Amino acid sequence: MEQKVQNTIESLKRNNIAARYFDSSKEAVEVLLKEINADKVIGIGGSMTIKTLELDKLFVENGNEVCFHWLEQTPEKMEAARRKAAVADIYFSSANAITEKGQLVNTDGVGNRVAAMIYGPAKVIIIIGINKITSNLDTALERIKNNAYKNARRLKLNTPCSINEKCSSCNSPQRMCNVTTIIDKKPSRTEMEVIIIGEELGF
Numbered sequence: 001m002e003q004k005v006q007n008t009i010e011s012l013k014r015n016n017i018a019a020r021y022f023d024s025s026k027e028a029v030e031v032l033l034k035e036i037n038a039d040k041v042i043g044i045g046g047s048m049t050i051k052t053l054e055l056d057k058l059f060v061e062n063g064n065e066v067c068f069h070w071l072e073q074t075p076e077k078m079e080a081a082r083r084k085a086a087v088a089d090i091y092f093s094s095a096n097a098i099t100e101k102g103q104l105v106n107t108d109g110v111g112n113r114v115a116a117m118i119y120g121p122a123k124v125i126i127i128i129g130i131n132k133i134t135s136n137l138d139t140a141l142e143r144i145k146n147n148a149y150k151n152a153r154r155l156k157l158n159t160p161c162s163i164n165e166k167c168s169s170c171n172s173p174q175r176m177c178n179v180t181t182i183i184d185k186k187p188s189r190t191e192m193e194v195i196i197i198g199e200e201l202g203f
């Protein structure tokens with residue numbers, strides 16, 4: 001295990017957040033599917049990492065009720081899925097960055113993902129690739145700004161970063177960066193676990 005992963009796991013545990021490491025996403029997915037019963041309602045926040053691991057599809061196949069707005073076709077159904085996910089038994093998401101001090105750093109446009117990470121679901125599981133580990137908060141925020149254009153392009157947003165590949169602190173109506181949160185320690189009423197995977201995942 002790389003030193004930065006070890007530092008992050010030790011810091012998370014000091015911050016009262018459970019933490020595990022898997023070399024591969026395949027291994028992590030196998031363990032999660034064994035551990036989570038089919039009667040649990042699964043909420044999912046917008047995440048390329050979760051989508052890459054196909055957890056949405058696998059939990060549906062497992063018989064779980066899955067609340068994930070990316071699976072819905074209309075704005076009304078997407079909104080209903082966001083709201084239901086916010087009170088799920090288990091909420092899955094990634095984070096935009098994690099520091100070696102064990103801080104989870106996220107920037108959202110809507111805010112449903114960051115809100116659900118803090119309060120609402122009984123348990124939150126954050127899955128994160130090693131590419132998102134940064135040494136400190138400054139580099140975490142820098143990482144988020146430097147990678148935001150990838151999400152803007154994925155979502156086909158009309159923002160300056162989508163064209164220039166860099167942030168200009170825009171006032172675009174489609175701006176994605178409206179809420180930034182830092183989880184320093186486990187939110188007191190939410191069970192929380194971070195799973196670090198030894199692969200590059202998400203943006």
Ligand code: SF4
Nearest residue numbers: 148161167170176177
């Ligand atoms: S503030 Fe605007 S330009 Fe900067 S990353 Fe966010 S959406 Fe892109």
